[in-house]
Amino acid sequence: MPADYVDWLRREGRIVIVGASLAGLRAAETLRAEGFAGELTLIGDEPYEPYDRPPLSKSVLLGKASAHRTELPHRREIDAKWRLGVAASGLDLMANRVRLADGDEVEYDRLLIATGVRARPWPKPEEARLDGVCVLRTRDDAAGLYQRLKAGPRRAFVIGAGFAGSEVASACREMGLPVTVAERAGAPLAGALGGVIGAVAADLQTENGVDLRTHVMVTALEGDPVGRVRAVHLSDESVVEADVVVVSLGSQRNTDWLAGSGLGAGPRGIACDAGCRAFDFRGIVTDDVFVAGDVARSPHALFGYQFLSLEHWGNAVAQAETAAHNMICHGAERRPHLWMPAFWSSMFGVNIKSVGVPPMGDQLMITQGSLAERRFAGVYGHQGRIVAAVTFDNTRWLEFYQRQIERGAPFPVEFATVDRRPEGRPMDADFPDPSLPTHGPMVTLSGYSPADQQLVFHPARH
Amino acid sequence: MTQASLFRQITDFANRANPYPLYAELRKTPVLHEEEDGPYVISSYWDIEALLHDPRISSDAANLAAAGTDALAQAEETGGLPPSFIRLDPPEHDRLRRIANQGFGPPHRPRRIENMRGELGPIVNGLFDGLADKRQFDLVDEFAYPFPVTVICRLLGVPRDDEPKFRAWVDPLVASLDPDTRENPDADFVKAAQEARMQLGMYLAGLVEERAKEPREDLLSDLVNSEGPDGSMTMMEVLSTAVLLLIAGHETTVNLITNGMLTLLRHPEVLERLRGDPGLSVRIVEELLRYEPPVQIVPQRTCIADIEVRGVTIPKGARIWLMLAAGNRDPERFTDPERFDPDRGDIQHLGFGSGIHSCFGAPLARLETQIALSELARRLENPRLVEDPPPYRPNAVLRGPRHLEIAFDGLR
Numbered sequence: 001m002p003a004d005y006v007d008w009l010r011r012e013g014r015i016v017i018v019g020a021s022l023a024g025l026r027a028a029e030t031l032r033a034e035g036f037a038g039e040l041t042l043i044g045d046e047p048y049e050p051y052d053r054p055p056l057s058k059s060v061l062l063g064k065a066s067a068h069r070t071e072l073p074h075r076r077e078i079d080a081k082w083r084l085g086v087a088a089s090g091l092d093l094m095a096n097r098v099r100l101a102d103g104d105e106v107e108y109d110r111l112l113i114a115t116g117v118r119a120r121p122w123p124k125p126e127e128a129r130l131d132g133v134c135v136l137r138t139r140d141d142a143a144g145l146y147q148r149l150k151a152g153p154r155r156a157f158v159i160g161a162g163f164a165g166s167e168v169a170s171a172c173r174e175m176g177l178p179v180t181v182a183e184r185a186g187a188p189l190a191g192a193l194g195g196v197i198g199a200v201a202a203d204l205q206t207e208n209g210v211d212l213r214t215h216v217m218v219t220a221l222e223g224d225p226v227g228r229v230r231a232v233h234l235s236d237e238s239v240v241e242a243d244v245v246v247v248s249l250g251s252q253r254n255t256d257w258l259a260g261s262g263l264g265a266g267p268r269g270i271a272c273d274a275g276c277r278a279f280d281f282r283g284i285v286t287d288d289v290f291v292a293g294d295v296a297r298s299p300h301a302l303f304g305y306q307f308l309s310l311e312h313w314g315n316a317v318a319q320a321e322t323a324a325h326n327m328i329c330h331g332a333e334r335r336p337h338l339w340m341p342a343f344w345s346s347m348f349g350v351n352i353k354s355v356g357v358p359p360m361g362d363q364l365m366i367t368q369g370s371l372a373e374r375r376f377a378g379v380y381g382h383q384g385r386i387v388a389a390v391t392f393d394n395t396r397w398l399e400f401y402q403r404q405i406e407r408g409a410p411f412p413v414e415f416a417t418v419d420r421r422p423e424g425r426p427m428d429a430d431f432p433d434p435s436l437p438t439h440g441p442m443v444t445l446s447g448y449s450p451a452d453q454q455l456v457f458h459p460a461r462h
Numbered sequence: 463m464t465q466a467s468l469f470r471q472i473t474d475f476a477n478r479a480n481p482y483p484l485y486a487e488l489r490k491t492p493v494l495h496e497e498e499d500g501p502y503v504i505s506s507y508w509d510i511e512a513l514l515h516d517p518r519i520s521s522d523a524a525n526l527a528a529a530g531t532d533a534l535a536q537a538e539e540t541g542g543l544p545p546s547f548i549r550l551d552p553p554e555h556d557r558l559r560r561i562a563n564q565g566f567g568p569p570h571r572p573r574r575i576e577n578m579r580g581e582l583g584p585i586v587n588g589l590f591d592g593l594a595d596k597r598q599f600d601l602v603d604e605f606a607y608p609f610p611v612t613v614i615c616r617l618l619g620v621p622r623d624d625e626p627k628f629r630a631w632v633d634p635l636v637a638s639l640d641p642d643t644r645e646n647p648d649a650d651f652v653k654a655a656q657e658a659r660m661q662l663g664m665y666l667a668g669l670v671e672e673r674a675k676e677p678r679e680d681l682l683s684d685l686v687n688s689e690g691p692d693g694s695m696t697m698m699e700v701l702s703t704a705v706l707l708l709i710a711g712h713e714t715t716v717n718l719i720t721n722g723m724l725t726l727l728r729h730p731e732v733l734e735r736l737r738g739d740p741g742l743s744v745r746i747v748e749e750l751l752r753y754e755p756p757v758q759i760v761p762q763r764t765c766i767a768d769i770e771v772r773g774v775t776i777p778k779g780a781r782i783w784l785m786l787a788a789g790n791r792d793p794e795r796f797t798d799p800e801r802f803d804p805d806r807g808d809i810q811h812l813g814f815g816s817g818i819h820s821c822f823g824a825p826l827a828r829l830e831t832q833i834a835l836s837e838l839a840r841r842l843e844n845p846r847l848v849e850d851p852p853p854y855r856p857n858a859v860l861r862g863p864r865h866l867e868i869a870f871d872g873l874r
Binding site: 375 | 553
């Protein structure tokens with residue numbers, strides 16, 4: 001009696017959400033908003049109520065906001081049992097039970113996994129333990145880094161020039177601190193936006209006084225006799241003295257606790273269908289386990305049904321809402337998660353926004369403005385279609401390009417646009433070889449290439 | 463004779479008091495093109511919203527003039543001054559608007575508007591003092607016009623006492639924005655608009671020169687003394703920006719306040735709620751911007767490429783009219799759109815436009831109207847409309863009553 005099961009679940013079932021951050025909170029709110037009256041439990045490894053992470057690498061580092069004042073606003077009462085400060089350590093799919101690190105067990109009728117990602121640590125543990133070596137992911141990380149930067153180190157060193165690393169460098173410069181950034185690729189942001197845009201980001205850094213080193217790797221972190229970091233050794237044999245080192249090498253998905261559970265979980269996340277239901281390791285979809293947020297990998301119709309992992313704020317919200325909706329409704333009422341990938345960043349006073357999946361593009365065309373002025377809109381093309389767009393200080397046009405992506409509009413762009421410059425011709429987007437390890441773009445691609453597609457979205461009224 | 467085209471009916475003054483049934487008719491053909499040289503009229507919310515963000519649409523006066531049948535597009539920009547940023551595309555638009563913004567908002571002047579809050583109350587009180595012995599007044603001439611004029615004068619640094627002088631130049635310029643005039647401009651009218659723009663520019667030049675020598679705490683000083691990554695404005699750019707801000711800074715707010723009070727008097731239960739809860743003014747103003755927007759139409763855009771909208775190809779070079787007020791009542795977008803409902807949660811209106819040309823003065827207009835309406839609700843005892851509908855101004859774009867007579871029993 002599956003239909004009755006859903007009705008029963010809505011009335012008195014038990015839903016457990018593992019992961020008490022943005023996706024977990026929004027899912028809980030959606031469950032209640034859509035009439036779930038049963039028992040709701042949120043499990044989170046951090047001791048804090050859900051908080052917002054984007055400010056942690058921006059205003060918090062500048063002291064403009066406190067790391068302990070970034071709680072996410074609640075949209076409604078969720079009447080949940082909170083299990084904060086205790087991580088989930090295992091999952092028993094047969095018995096519908098989540099094991100906790102403190103030995104406790106929590107039973108569920110339906111489970112949502114939203115455990116997100118954590119900062120990838122420096123790979124040599126003894127060096128990572130040196131005082132002054134930090135990562136930046138959590139509120140505590142941000143509070144600690146802020147204290148270190150405020151103390152006025154002689155030099156900060158950032159390993160990895162992805163978005164987070166570049167934002168840290170920007171904060172250092174705004175505080176007047178000397179900072180060195182080391183990047184294995186040829187330019188900052190190259191993994192996420194390609195080398196052409198990366199070159200713009202590189203100019204932005206050097207003009208703002210960042211000591212930017214590209215095509216180099218950090219080989220060792222050197223400590224002083226009392227265990228404080230003192231210097232950074234690079235693959236070009238140079239040595240840079242620094243007393244704060246920020247390891248910004250991207251993230252790792254929090255799936256270790258699912259090892260042996262039988263769920264299709266691994267380093268690239270937890271695979272799920274478009275309705276957010278998790279696959280087990282045999283590729284069979286589960287009925288009672290759902291996934292949302294950074295830890296999920298789900299197929300996207302606009303991008304050839306490739307499985308996308310998106311570490312994007314907006315994705316976490318949208319996927320959580322869809323997952324929650326699907327958890328408590330009948331099959332025919334379920335919705336697919338078809339969020340248009342989008343992210344933003346700000347660094348050195350420039351606002352960067354993107355829609356679509358830039359790393360899928362092999363070509364780039366600047367359709368408005370100019371790279372040299374660092375104020376532009378550019379589109380990425382793949383196999384004759386627009387698959388992504390990026391703007392630097394030109395946000396208000398982005399919506400137009402999003403619609404072009406949704407329609408599978410042709411690339412290169414043939415039509416005239418305001419502010420088209422002579423440089424606006426298609427060129428190689430210059431993404432680094434994806435087989436080389438780097439800090440990792442914020443989008444992970446796998447599966448087939450996109451074939452011909454012609455989709456038109458009609459925005460719905462809510 | 464066949465019935466006048468929908469487009470002609472909308473610009474026809476006879477329909478000014480209530481164009482909304484025409485807009486509803488218009489939405490049945492969301493891309494309407496009735497006359498060979500006429501504009502493509504866009505009336506549904508999603509299409510307008512998309513076109514406001516479409517880089518294939520130009521606001522450049524030169525493109526509009528090339529599209530023909532708009533002698534005024536040229537006329538306005540002569541009169542000695544270059545086009546202001548509202549009639550320019552990027553990158554010139556962006557550069558001028560960024561510089562202008564240095565004096566107006568974040569990051570350079572984050573508190574400038576909020577800091578005016580304390581000044582607005584006394585201005586409003588002064589206007590109520592003038593009503594103390596009356597039992598009937600014209601809201602437009604005695605409140606909704608003088609209030610924003612005083613505010614914009616203070617913000618810019620224009621002497622308030624010069625209002626009669628500059629009003630003589632502003633009126634022909636505002637009239638020139640009326641589409642009915644634009645379609646059939648006669649030579650005298652064009653000349654008058656040119657002349658007015660030049661005179662207004664010369665008047666402001668005197669003030670700007672004083673500020674260049676001796677800067678004060680006002681926007682004109684910031685405009686003429688701007689510096690930064692974008693450089694500074696030329697003197698001519700300062701003048702056309704000042705002309706734009708002076709006019710746009712009050713002409714639209716007059717209508718927003720007047721349309722607002724008219725709407726509240728037609729919905730006395732909302733007026734009564736506002737009297738007890740001034741905080742409600744925030745939601746009331748947003749709903750007004752949807753329900754009775756002071757700028758009804760964006761008529762000055764041109765396609766620079768072929769654009770397909772709902773299966774209709776609008777050819778390169780064609781003019782486009784974006785019917786903001788029609789889109790604001792589009793049932794595809796808003797539930798029960800013909801109802802004035804400040805409690806609706808979903809209120810992403812087009813009242814301030816959208817995209818790069820979205821209303822520069824929006825934060826000021828919001829603050830002025832919130833204060834004006836909540837004070838009118840609080841101070842007027844038993845206010846009533848004397849005439850409904852009131853007489854309207856001729857303009858179909860900047861639509862609002864010319865007078866709004868209100869009877870009342872006294873001041874609280």
